[in-house]
Amino acid sequence: MSLSTTTASPDRPSLHVAARERHGVGRGAGYLFLLPWFLGFVGLTLGPALISLYLSFTNYDLLRPPVWVGLANYARIATGDSKFAHAIHVTLLYVLLAVPLKLSFALFVAMALNRGLKGLPLYRAIFYLPSLIGTSVAIAILWRQLFAVDGLVNGLLRLIGIQGPGWITNPRYSLYTLIVLAVWQFGSPMIIFLAGLRQIPGDMYEVASIDGASRFRQFLKITLPLLTPVIFFNAVVQTIDAFKAFTPSFIISNGTGGPLDSTLFYTLYLYQEAFGYLRMGYASALAWILLIIVAAFTTFAFLTSRFWVHYDE
């Protein structure tokens, strides 16, 4: 997802390689430098992924050797698992609400900060802070306290005469508190938006305002179109992130996905199956289904991108 469209020309580097080979350094050194990454990739990513593919066709329970069960796990996912359908529903709701809200908010703050403000680096750092600490366990616990039935949020509401519900203990609201938590971590897309906004030449706005275009029209006709590559990048990254969300629900619901499975993210369901009920084979199948879903979303985004993403020529 590189932002630049320039690729290295293929001829010249190969000349360099040939030159180096003549000098006896050879490809060996290159491979040696590659080795740390390669070992990590094979040992920690590709290897476990392939093993999980194999396990997804077994009834592995962690305690006994896996036994091949063919497509039984996938068949159950497809037909007999209402919790799977529920976890998909919760996760999609989370992705479809949290990502657009977070991106809009990040863009809003980025535009506010892009007005030649004094002390910009300071504000930027402050607004970025939640992204650094937001996925931490401490914040999840803090969130639980804030939104508890007798927590700070309800304390403030009581000042204006409203008795608030238990935001995190009531299944009607619990997922939304997690969405608010996600939106609050708008820092990293904001930084990227800021960088994107800086790239837009100021004279465009100048010309537009001389022609009498309103602020809003300038936003629609200049800012948004020129920002589409950055929006695209942010949307893809944030969507993948949102599909993988785990910690907030795990901590806030104590690993249950409660109340009443209202925060049962897909990853949390997968975790429960694997480690709570020792169905590692089934959980592996769930993991591969998630991979396919995320890949489908990303492919869709890339395929449609040429209709709405405008790259600078």
Next chain:
Amino acid sequence: MSLNPNRRQLLIGTAASLSAVGLSLAIAPAMAENVRVRYFFWGGPGRSDRKVASVQKYAGAIPGLSIDAEWAPWGDYWTRLSTQIAGGNAPDVIQMDYQYIYEYGRRRVLLPLDDLVPKPMDIEAFGDQRLQSGKVDGKLYGITVGDNAYGIGHDVDALRAAGCEVPDDLTWDSFRDLCSKFAKVNTKPNYFATANLGGDIQAFQIWLRQDGKDLYTTDGLGFAADDLEAWLTYWQDMSKRGYAANADVQGLFQDKMESSLVVTNHAAMSSHWSNEVNPVSALVKFKFDMAPFPQRTPTGRSGFYLKPSQFMSIYAKSPYPEQSAALINYLTNTLASAKDQGVDTAIPPSPSVREALLPDLSDTSKRSLEFVAKVEQRADPLPLPPLPGNGEAVKAFEDNNMQVLFGNSSPKDAASAFIDQANGILTRAKPK
């Protein structure tokens, strides 16, 4: 591939030191006096640290023995244990629960301990029933660390301020009256006479046993939808009247002692285990005590039972079964260990140890002991161990009660929903 000399030296050096490590690993088991036993258990801060210190003292007195004692909170414990076993990295001494001993025993993860009695484990004085509780298919897989009893843990001060106290001979009707009396005086917002125990499957089990039924038979559920409907109706009514916690407050309870509504100051009463008197008392400012559960009728079956609090087991492939068994004997059967730990884990199973321990006990420990004695007087036999899948059924049970409390479901619908779910869960978990 050409390496310059420096790199080659580096590699040779690394290889040499690696093989040295390998060599020392290979030698270690051969030297008899250099035994390293790994012990893994669940617990909370404070009492677990005391246990680790006690174990280290024991290891320090035996030349050549070292013990790696690690602990995790209950929820993490089972995750870490199963991953360690899967990774071929299982601890030698494993803490077990009554709920899991069948699953682990039948999967041949645990070592049968029959040959290690009476040497080094001299535990016959524990009594037949206590030893029986650690058996799976006739083989001994777990040594009980002692008795634990379930009851109504309560805030004595809050109740007294409302002119109430919890008697030892509650019935479910008099319990409701007690809560009513408390609720009339109580003015604290989000504070209730009792937690809503409708989702507490172990409390429901006691209620069932008072009717001569139980949660499980040897191959399925031991009760019908009607039984559960009556229970859920009782608790729905308790919350509707404002005696028991409402759904929003009950949701704050997260299946661990620290989040009990009594500990977090949301209710004057809730269900607790007898070994929680000490740790709860350390967390709260009020006087915490326990009373037996209500009964259907004062003279009928109590349904109470003494549960083996925890078991100690040995990993089936442990290289040190003898030393592991000796450690288990120390922890369950010696005054030295009992003095270090008090009744944090359980009331010690050995009569002589229990007696010798009595004079040194703290007030809170004595309260725990007295409560267990009250339950023991009326106790019925230990129920059958939970069937595989119990963990998942427990969660479904809680959820169905919450559906009733949130008004999403009637007790009747929630009861039949649970029966369906539980049957599905048990069938799926049935060992093949």
